[in-house]
Amino acid sequence: MTSEPPPAPRRSDATRAAILDAARERFAADGYDRATIRAIARDAGIDPSMVMRYYGNKEGLFAAASEIDLRLPELGAMPGRHIGAVLVSHFLDRWEHDDVLTAMLRVGVTNAAGAERVVKVFREQLLPVTAGVCPLPEEVPRRAALAASQIMGMALARYVLRIPPAVDMTRDEVIAWLAPTIQRYLTAAAP
Amino acid sequence: MTSEPPPAPRRSDATRAAILDAARERFAADGYDRATIRAIARDAGIDPSMVMRYYGNKEGLFAAASEIDLRLPELGAMPGRHIGAVLVSHFLDRWEHDDVLTAMLRVGVTNAAGAERVVKVFREQLLPVTAGVCPLPEEVPRRAALAASQIMGMALARYVLRIPPAVDMTRDEVIAWLAPTIQRYLTAAAP
DNA sequence: ACTGTAGGCCAACGCCTGTTGACACGCCAG
DNA sequence: CTGGCGTGTCAACAGGCGTTGGCCTACAGT
Known part of the structure; x- marks a missing residue:
């Protein structure tokens, strides 16, 4: 299932990460509708069309940006x-x-x-x-x-x-x- | 403060109420941004410009639609x-x-x-x-x-x-x- | 009966949105 | 050196938005 063969580092990883960071911030601050792709792209310092290239559309971007790990501790091991x-x-x-x-x-x-x-x-x-x-x-x-x-x-x-x-x-x-x-x-x- | 001299019943009260009902429903279902004035007007069966005439703008409509009375009971009078x-x-x-x-x-x-x-x-x-x-x-x-x-x-x-x-x-x-x-x-x- | 005014519709505006396609640069393989 | 591909920009699109102003209609006061 979770077996992308090599992580295959790409030259654009920095941009992808910048987009994701900006997206998380905007979604958190403004909610889905007010968080516009244009604003996210501006925050990330790139063109809006890059967002579409890397994440398909706004829903795809949101799905990627809201990959959440609560990092919950193991409760069994404590009093x-x-x-x-x-x-x-x-x-x-x-x-x-x-x-x-x-x-x-x-x-x-x-x-x-x-x-x-x-x-x-x-x-x-x-x-x-x-x-x-x-x-x-x-x-x-x-x-x-x-x-x-x-x-x-x-x-x-x-x-x-x-x-x-x-x-x-x-x-x-x-x-x-x-x-x-x-x-x-x-x-x-x-x- | 709360003393509008006469309630002054207007011919348009039915329309005003229809707008308010539709607005409450849409705001509840869709949130502020997705609840469009056009959709609210469509639900109320009138033209979008009527909403503007009666409530000034979208914020005014929301203010009127979210006039809330929790109707909380008096707690002092019970065990x-x-x-x-x-x-x-x-x-x-x-x-x-x-x-x-x-x-x-x-x-x-x-x-x-x-x-x-x-x-x-x-x-x-x-x-x-x-x-x-x-x-x-x-x-x-x-x-x-x-x-x-x-x-x-x-x-x-x-x-x-x-x-x-x-x-x-x-x-x-x-x-x-x-x-x-x-x-x-x-x-x-x-x- | 006449007229003013309130109620209502219609068409349009300027703006912003998500999304697309064409074009330019620079790296790397051959 | 040359070609292709990855990375990026630019300009434009179609559609939806809030909002505006003009026009028509029908009722109310005189």
Whole structure:
């Protein structure tokens, strides 16, 4: 499946990367519709037609720009009581140090393909990690969805809508409040 | 302030209402950019120029269409232990029976003015209602923001992104899981 | 009955969009 | 040295957008 024979380094790799960087930034800041190919090309310092040559069309560019790896830690290898805090802390890091997640959220809300992409990340990355820590296997998807709802909701309030009290909370305060919630969603007995 | 002397019924009230209905639907379904004035006018069965005549421009139309009343119940008049369940249940109702909230969420994410509108609703409608139930007055904004983050997060997962496990939960399951979270955010001792 | 005005439609504007095709440069193989 | 291919620019396209102004129609006040 994932076996492109040699990576085959091309002379244009720098340009491709510049386009991708600019695209991620624009998609994160403006959402799918307002992030124009022309603006992305301008940011990358090249002609709009290069974007088409390398990524086919706007959808292809978005697909390439929203290749996301949450880099979730292995939860099995740590004391069960810290799972909530570790997850919240990890997501705060990811959200603050790069704008792919903001882009994913913004585009997921505006664009059907974007929403599917979010669902895919949820299914392929969050589900496996939470599988090991939930009491009953059949409850895993539901519990993961609950956890995701709280994490995305805080990201929405804090990084996208910028609701002042959510922005003003320190990182540690956010963790202190959210960790017990995530902990309960993933590990506590069903209500 | 809110004293337009007579309501002054106009012959065009039906048209105005049709435009507003169509606008709310389109903004909810498509977000700010994709919801075009032409499409809204087509839905309302009139000419695009009528929209301009009555609402000035697209921003004015959006401002009129996103006049939101959460219709939050008085929390002071009920047993303190039920606040979480009542709030979650109320928001589920609002979200399912009318698409203004979805519109608000979608536009809040794509549009700066939309985000400000969400913050305004938070400040003017959620804050006052939660003020009566939090232990310390100075914690009210933070606690309300936490509750908002969980409620918006679930709405995002369930009604916008349509993450399958979040969609599949019954209304009662959502309440059973979320109510204790909201309850804790609003009333429990700070962590 | 006459007239002013509000309600409504139509055609057009200037702008910006995604996308395309033709053309120019420079590297590398033969 | 020469040809081809990869990299890049430029100019243009068709279509959609928000917005504007002119014109027609029908009702309301006198």
